[in-house]
Amino acid sequence: MTELPAGTGPLFTDPDPDAARAFFRAKSRALKDKVMPVREAVARFVHDGDYLASGGFGSNRIATAALHEILRQRRRELGFAGHTATHDFQILAAGNLDGGRLLARVDVAYIVGLEARGLSPQARRVMESGDVQVCEWTNFALACRLQAAAAGIPFLPARNMLGTDTFARSGAKEIRCPFTGKKLVALPALYPDVAVIHVHEADCFGNCRIYGISVADRELARASKRVIVTTERLVSNDEIRRTPHATAIPAFCVDAVCVVPHGSYPGNMPGAYFSDERHLREWLNAERDESELRRFLARIIYGVSDFDEYLEVCGGAARLEELRDLELNPGQPRTA
Amino acid sequence: MAEYSPTELMICAAARLLEDGATVGVGTGAPCAAAMLAQRTHAPRLFIAFEAGGLAPQLPSMPISVGDSRTFWKALMATGMADVLEACQRGMMDYTFLGGGQIDPYGNLNSTVIGPYEKPTVRFPGSGGANDFASFCWRTMVMTRQDARRFVEKLDFCTTPGYLDGPGAREAAGLPAGSGPYKVITDLAVLGYDPATCRMQVESVHPGVTFAQVQANTGFELKCAPQVTTTAPPSAQELSILREQVDPYRYVIGR
Numbered sequence: 001m002t003e004l005p006a007g008t009g010p011l012f013t014d015p016d017p018d019a020a021r022a023f024f025r026a027k028s029r030a031l032k033d034k035v036m037p038v039r040e041a042v043a044r045f046v047h048d049g050d051y052l053a054s055g056g057f058g059s060n061r062i063a064t065a066a067l068h069e070i071l072r073q074r075r076r077e078l079g080f081a082g083h084t085a086t087h088d089f090q091i092l093a094a095g096n097l098d099g100g101r102l103l104a105r106v107d108v109a110y111i112v113g114l115e116a117r118g119l120s121p122q123a124r125r126v127m128e129s130g131d132v133q134v135c136e137w138t139n140f141a142l143a144c145r146l147q148a149a150a151a152g153i154p155f156l157p158a159r160n161m162l163g164t165d166t167f168a169r170s171g172a173k174e175i176r177c178p179f180t181g182k183k184l185v186a187l188p189a190l191y192p193d194v195a196v197i198h199v200h201e202a203d204c205f206g207n208c209r210i211y212g213i214s215v216a217d218r219e220l221a222r223a224s225k226r227v228i229v230t231t232e233r234l235v236s237n238d239e240i241r242r243t244p245h246a247t248a249i250p251a252f253c254v255d256a257v258c259v260v261p262h263g264s265y266p267g268n269m270p271g272a273y274f275s276d277e278r279h280l281r282e283w284l285n286a287e288r289d290e291s292e293l294r295r296f297l298a299r300i301i302y303g304v305s306d307f308d309e310y311l312e313v314c315g316g317a318a319r320l321e322e323l324r325d326l327e328l329n330p331g332q333p334r335t336a
Numbered sequence: 337m338a339e340y341s342p343t344e345l346m347i348c349a350a351a352r353l354l355e356d357g358a359t360v361g362v363g364t365g366a367p368c369a370a371a372m373l374a375q376r377t378h379a380p381r382l383f384i385a386f387e388a389g390g391l392a393p394q395l396p397s398m399p400i401s402v403g404d405s406r407t408f409w410k411a412l413m414a415t416g417m418a419d420v421l422e423a424c425q426r427g428m429m430d431y432t433f434l435g436g437g438q439i440d441p442y443g444n445l446n447s448t449v450i451g452p453y454e455k456p457t458v459r460f461p462g463s464g465g466a467n468d469f470a471s472f473c474w475r476t477m478v479m480t481r482q483d484a485r486r487f488v489e490k491l492d493f494c495t496t497p498g499y500l501d502g503p504g505a506r507e508a509a510g511l512p513a514g515s516g517p518y519k520v521i522t523d524l525a526v527l528g529y530d531p532a533t534c535r536m537q538v539e540s541v542h543p544g545v546t547f548a549q550v551q552a553n554t555g556f557e558l559k560c561a562p563q564v565t566t567t568a569p570p571s572a573q574e575l576s577i578l579r580e581q582v583d584p585y586r587y588v589i590g591r
Contacts, residue, residue: 057388057403084403113461115401116364130455136448139387140421140468147418159425160471163509165494166463169453183510213389213408214416270405330396330406333585
C-alpha cells in the first residue's frame with residue numbers, strides 16, 4: 001500500500017478523543033454561580049503553557065478584557081488558535097515584546113493582518129523572528145478541527161487544502177474515502193485548554209446568548225476544556241429558560257462568567273457598538289516603533305488595573321456613545 | 337465620457353461578471369464593492385455570503401471586516417463559519433473573489449510568506465478562508481493590481497489552489513471536480529485561462545492599455561485569448577452608484 005501524503009507541521013494539541021473524554025468526565029456539570037472578576041478567571045483558568053483560543057472574529061465580538069488580563073498577568077509559552085485572529089492576535093503579540101514569550105506556538109489560519117486596516121508591525125516582528133512555532137491551516141480547517149473536538153471524534157474529513165503548500169505545512173493527513181475512494185484531508189480534532197469568548201448575554205451559570213453570527217464559537221465552547229465567558233449583560237436563569245432555543249452555549253461548557261459591559265471594545269459588538277477605528281489606527285501606528293509601543297501599552301494595559309480604566313483612557317462614556325450611534329446608523333463614516 | 341480611476345474600472349468590470357441570482361463569497365475591499373455594485377445595478381437578487389456567517393445581507397455600507405455587523409445587516413441569516421463554508425463545499429457557491437500577495441500563471445495564490453518559510457522576509461496573514469473558497473466555489477475570481485512582482489512564474493508559497501500545475505491537477509489532488517479559477521480582474525486587463533493549458537491569457541485590455549503594457553507588468557509569458565476586446569468603461573450610472581451609494585467615503589476607490 002502506498003503511503004498517503006501528510007503535512008509536516010507540528011500538532012500542538014492531542015486529538016485523542018478518549019483523553020478528552022477522561023477530562024470531560026471529571027468536568028463539573030453543576031449549575032453553580034460562576035460569576036467572578038476577569039482577574040480571578042484568568043488567574044484560575046489560564047496557565048503558563050496552555051493552548052488558548054479566542055472567540056468572535058478578530059475585531060468583532062472579542063473578549064478584549066480577558067486578553068488584556070492575560071498580558072497583565074504575564075502568561076508565558078502559550079499555544080494559540082490563530083483562527084481569524086486580528087486585533088486579538090495583535091494584543092497577544094504585544095506580550096512577546098522585550099523578550100517575553102507569551103506566544104510560543106501558533107496554529108495559523110489568519111494572523112498578523114487586521115483585514116482592510118493593514119498588517120500589524122508587532123505581530124509581523126513576532127512571526128518573522130522564527131522564534132514562534134507555526135502550523136498552517138485555513139479558517140474552515142480550524143472550524144472543522146473544533147467541530148471534531150466538539151463531536152468527540154479524532155478528526156473530520158474535508159476537501160480543502162489539497163494540492164497546496166498550506167497542506168504541506170499543516171498537521172493534516174490525506175486519506176481515502178472508504179465509500180467513494182476519493183482523496184480527502186483528515187483534520188485532527190483541536191481541544192484547546194482554555195477559550196475566552198465574549199457574548200451578549202449570560203446567566204450566572206454560564207448559559208449564553210449571541211445575537212448575530214456565531215463564527216466558530218458554538219464549536220469552540222464545546223471543544224475547549226475550560227471556557228471563560230465575558231458578557232455584556234447578566235440575565236436571570238428564568239430569562240434563559242423562557243427562550244431556550246436562543247441559548248448558544250450551555251452552562252456545562254463554561255467555567256467563569258465575567259460581566260464586562262463594552263467588553264468587545266475596541267472591536268465591534270453587533271447591535272451594540274461599532275469598532276473604534278481611531279483607536280485601532282492608534283495601535284497600528286504605535287506598533288511601528290517598539291519604544292512607542294511600550295509607552296502605548298503602559299498607558300492602556302499595564303498602567304491600568306482593569307477594563308473599565310482602559311475604557312476611560314480611551315474616551316469613556318462619550319466615545320462609547322458615539323460608537324453606539326455608529327453601530328445603529330451604518331451610513332455614517334466609520335472613523336467618526 | 338466620464339472620468340474614472342483604474343480601481344473604479346476594476347470594480348465595475350468585476351461587478352458585471354456576477355449575474356442576478358448567483359451566490360458569491362466575498363471578503364472586504366474591492367471584491368465587496370463589486371458585489372455591492374452588482375446588487376445595486378443588474379443583480380438585485382445577488383446572494384452575498386461572508387465566511388464569518390453573514391448570509392445574503394443588504395449591505396448598508398462598506399464593511400471593514402468580513403465579520404462586522406454590516407455583513408449581516410438585514411441578512412437572511414446570521415450563522416457560523418462552518419455552515420457557510422460547508423455550503424461552499426457541497427457546491428452551492430457559484431463565485432468567489434480573492435486577492436493575494438502573489439499569483440502564478442495557473443491562478444495559484446500566495447498570501448502566507450515571502451522568503452523562506454521558517455524565517456520569512458514577510459509574514460502575511462495566511463489562508464484565512466481563501467484556500468477554502470478557492471477549493472470549493474465553482475468559479476474563482478481574483479481582483480488585484482497588476483505588476484511583475486505580483487504576477488510571478490513561481491510562488492514563494494502556494495496558499496490557495498488555482499489550477500495547481502495544469503490541466504487535471506485539481507482533480508488529481510482531490511479537489512472537487514469542475515471547480516477552479518475563472519477570471520483575473522486587474523487595473524490593466526481582464527484575464528481568463530486557456531482551457532488547453534490552464535495558463536492565464538488576456539481576454540480584454542482596459543481602454544488606453546496595450547497588450548505590451550499588460551505583458552510588461554507580468555512576470556511570466558502571457559497569451560492572448562482568440563479574441564481580445566477592449567473592456568467597456570464604467571457607465572455614468574455605474575460610477576454614480578459606486579461613488580454615492582457603495583463607497584461614499586472612498587475606503588476602496590480612494591486607495
